[in-house]
Amino acid sequence: MFHKRVAVVAALAAAGALTLTACGSNDDAAGGGGGGASSPAAKAVAGEGDRAGVGDLTFLSGSAKQHGAQAGTGDWATAAGAQASTPTARSWVQLSASKAGALNPVVVNGAGFTLYRFDKDTASPSKSTCDGACATTWPPVLVAPGSKIFTEGVKKSAVGVIKRADGTHQVTVGGWPVYRFSKDTKPGDTNGQGVGGTWFGVTPDGKKAGQGSTGRPPASEAGRPPASPATSVVLFDDKNFADNGAQGLAGKGCQNVFRDDVASSLTTAGTLKIWSEANCKGKSKVVNGDVADLATIGFDNTISSVFFG
Numbered sequence: 001m002f003h004k005r006v007a008v009v010a011a012l013a014a015a016g017a018l019t020l021t022a023c024g025s026n027d028d029a030a031g032g033g034g035g036g037a038s039s040p041a042a043k044a045v046a047g048e049g050d051r052a053g054v055g056d057l058t059f060l061s062g063s064a065k066q067h068g069a070q071a072g073t074g075d076w077a078t079a080a081g082a083q084a085s086t087p088t089a090r091s092w093v094q095l096s097a098s099k100a101g102a103l104n105p106v107v108v109n110g111a112g113f114t115l116y117r118f119d120k121d122t123a124s125p126s127k128s129t130c131d132g133a134c135a136t137t138w139p140p141v142l143v144a145p146g147s148k149i150f151t152e153g154v155k156k157s158a159v160g161v162i163k164r165a166d167g168t169h170q171v172t173v174g175g176w177p178v179y180r181f182s183k184d185t186k187p188g189d190t191n192g193q194g195v196g197g198t199w200f201g202v203t204p205d206g207k208k209a210g211q212g213s214t215g216r217p218p219a220s221e222a223g224r225p226p227a228s229p230a231t232s233v234v235l236f237d238d239k240n241f242a243d244n245g246a247q248g249l250a251g252k253g254c255q256n257v258f259r260d261d262v263a264s265s266l267t268t269a270g271t272l273k274i275w276s277e278a279n280c281k282g283k284s285k286v287v288n289g290d291v292a293d294l295a296t297i298g299f300d301n302t303i304s305s306v307f308f309g
Helices: 074-078 081-085 133-137
Strands: 006-009 022-024 058-061 089-100 103-108 116-118 142-152 159-163 169-173 199-201 232-236 246-250 253-256 265-267 271-277 281-288 305-308
Touching: 074 089, 089 169, 089 232, 089 246, 103 199, 103 232, 142 159, 232 305
Parallel strands: 058 142, 089 142
Antiparallel strands: 006 022, 089 103, 116 199, 142 169, 159 169, 232 246, 232 265, 253 305, 271 281, 271 305
């Protein structure tokens, strides 16, 4: 059971959407943590559009596992694809920058299922138009009052919550309401990508995933400079992008790794610089695209920070 830590939440109603402000102490978000770094409750402001407040909503950097979430709760309660068609407000959700199929980066939930955005919705103001049968096929990602939102590689400033027509609260990324797809039956599925020309995986900044790059440059372009610097990266605990543990980072400038010195491979679209120490210090290496085995460049279990831009 999570320990409640939010002391004050200020709420201002505006245009049917939600603005979030959470203040609290620096105590752990959940008990039983195995020595992981605690994350203080944070001021949480959604990415775009008008917003209003929801009581006791806490944003925390890192994964649910790092914060001691219990099995069968939150996103983990929706691991089975058959359960996806029932929209349910959860006690916690996780938003992680990751890779799914050909989409890189794309946001996934705590169980590893791809999250999507809908072109008929709006991001400014944030508004969902998917109700009724649509919300059965595309269950909105819902949170209950008192919930926690864990972020890995997704900036808290890009995340928000809106009030839907039925009174439930739906998570947004970059202002866009986000959804599961009921026909994704296992983690990593991307069966919703491009459906109807209006449904797309959502990137950590709210854009459409898979637009212009899948993360790996074509073989004919190997060794050629990318069009632009990378804005996100997924670090895998094992080489060859094995899904035995991964973490995502996104943004601009120097970003510290949540779990440092564990990455053995990485996937990214563009160039970035990896560093052996926090705050982009120590030895460094410029990376251009995916690296299946970081040992080949002398960085196995060595990355502590990443510089984007």
